[in-house]
Amino acid sequence: xxxxxxxxxxxxxxxxxxxxxxxxxxxxxxxxxxxxxNSTDPTCEDFALRVEEECWKVGAHTxxxxxxxxxxxxxxxxxxxxxxxxxxxxxxxLARNVDATIYIGEQDQPGWASGLHDRVRLSAPxxxxxxxxxxxxxxxxxxxxxxxxxAAEYYGMPVEEFRRIFFNAIRSSYSGELxxxxxxxxxxLEGRSLIRISHEDGSMLxxxxxxxxxxxxxxVLSDExxxxxxxxxxxxxxxxxxxxxxxxxxxxxxxxxxxxxxxGEAEGLEVSFRRGRITGFEAEKGAENLKAFLxxxxxxxxxxxxFGIGCNxxxxxxxxxxxxxxxxxxxxxxxxxxxxxxxxGRNRASSHLDLIKDMRGGVVEADGxxxxxxxxxxxx
Numbered sequence: 001x002x003x004x005x006x007x008x009x010x011x012x013x014x015x016x017x018x019x020x021x022x023x024x025x026x027x028x029x030x031x032x033x034x035x036x037x038n039s040t041d042p043t044c045e046d047f048a049l050r051v052e053e054e055c056w057k058v059g060a061h062t063x064x065x066x067x068x069x070x071x072x073x074x075x076x077x078x079x080x081x082x083x084x085x086x087x088x089x090x091x092x093x094l095a096r097n098v099d100a101t102i103y104i105g106e107q108d109q110p111g112w113a114s115g116l117h118d119r120v121r122l123s124a125p126x127x128x129x130x131x132x133x134x135x136x137x138x139x140x141x142x143x144x145x146x147x148x149x150x151a152a153e154y155y156g157m158p159v160e161e162f163r164r165i166f167f168n169a170i171r172s173s174y175s176g177e178l179x180x181x182x183x184x185x186x187x188x189l190e191g192r193s194l195i196r197i198s199h200e201d202g203s204m205l206x207x208x209x210x211x212x213x214x215x216x217x218x219x220v221l222s223d224e225x226x227x228x229x230x231x232x233x234x235x236x237x238x239x240x241x242x243x244x245x246x247x248x249x250x251x252x253x254x255x256x257x258x259x260x261x262x263x264g265e266a267e268g269l270e271v272s273f274r275r276g277r278i279t280g281f282e283a284e285k286g287a288e289n290l291k292a293f294l295x296x297x298x299x300x301x302x303x304x305x306x307f308g309i310g311c312n313x314x315x316x317x318x319x320x321x322x323x324x325x326x327x328x329x330x331x332x333x334x335x336x337x338x339x340x341x342x343x344x345g346r347n348r349a350s351s352h353l354d355l356i357k358d359m360r361g362g363v364v365e366a367d368g369x370x371x372x373x374x375x376x377x378x379x380x
Contacts, residue, residue, distance in 0.1 A: 012050035030059040031099035038105025039066035069112035087126035100140040108150030113262030117296035124298040124350035135341035145323035155319030169236035172314025181311035185240040192366035199362035205251035238312030243345030259320030299349035305339035330375030
């Protein structure tokens with residue numbers, strides 16, 4: 001399955017005009033946009049070119065940058081250690097000058113960092129610095145997920161099925177049903193303090209969200225979003241999320257299957273939290289991948305950073321593509337790591353890792369009020 005010519009043209013225009021609202025800078029002149037894309041798939045490159053053309057139509061200045069995780073692995077393999085420690089002056093210059101950054105695609109080799117965690121860690125402080133610059137400047141950002149064949153092969157899914165899931169989730173991103181679900185869960189969480197997650201598998205996790213804004217990823221940066229400093233979004237979209245108070249998470253939660261970014265899968269992963277930090281974890285398979293990920297990053301990499309609720313009715317499980325999987329209606333996700341900037345949290349880290357849980361056997365409560373039961377909203 002693929003998108004029609006009309007759908008591609010319409011999506012490219014929506015990304016620029018509706019989602020990121022690219023155009024003139026508030027201080028005069030036109031905005032500058034960095035567009036990255038996965039160069040291993042011609043359809044991804046074609047969409048990136050369409051997005052760039054839409055930027056030109058509204059006067060924006062652009063820079064187009066190809067990417068592949070295979071090349072990234074080669075860079076970390078070949079580069080001297082002192083080069084990896086050094087912050088790229090080009091990355092720093094872009095962070096200090098762009099008004100918006102767009103990435104289209106995903107990892108073509110999702111386990112690209114396997115065996116390289118010591119070398120990846122060398123660049124972690126630099127990645128934290130770039131993130132701080134972007135957050136401070138409130139640079140708008142969009143991650144537009146695209147079904148890369150290499151990812152489908154890695155996850156063991158036929159490419160056509162992978163494309164079908166991705167494009168259905170993209171189509172649902174602008175649906176009325178998605179907006180109704182996000183509105184329902186936002187109302188359920190606003191003004192609440194204590195969140196409790198329980199599940200038939202024995203999971204029981206509590207944390208507090210007092211005073212933290214309830215955020216909605218609905219594919220559009222509204223005036224309200226921009227005024228509050230919420231400058232990022234995903235396509236496929238469809239989640240309600242909040243940054244928990246970072247020292248309040250206590251309990252244990254099980255994740256059936258999750259992809260550890262850059263390092264591989266973990267199955268039957270059980271994670272314990274105390275005062276917000278991970279105090280231990282074990283898995284039926286792949287616990288070493290989470291350990292390698294944590295070893296490769298710095299800062300508050302192991303502290304709770306986000307609680308999210310999936311609201312995209314068109315999303316289905318891909319086997320590991322987080323941008324789709326975390327949006328699945330009937331799931332929640334807990335993230336560890338960085339939650340500054342648009343999340344309105346205080347964790348500073350070189351990473352942000354989402355862990356997804358199917359809630360068809362569970363309940364979410366807010367201040368003792370049931371807001372989700374067996375994956376569906378239970379409060380209007």
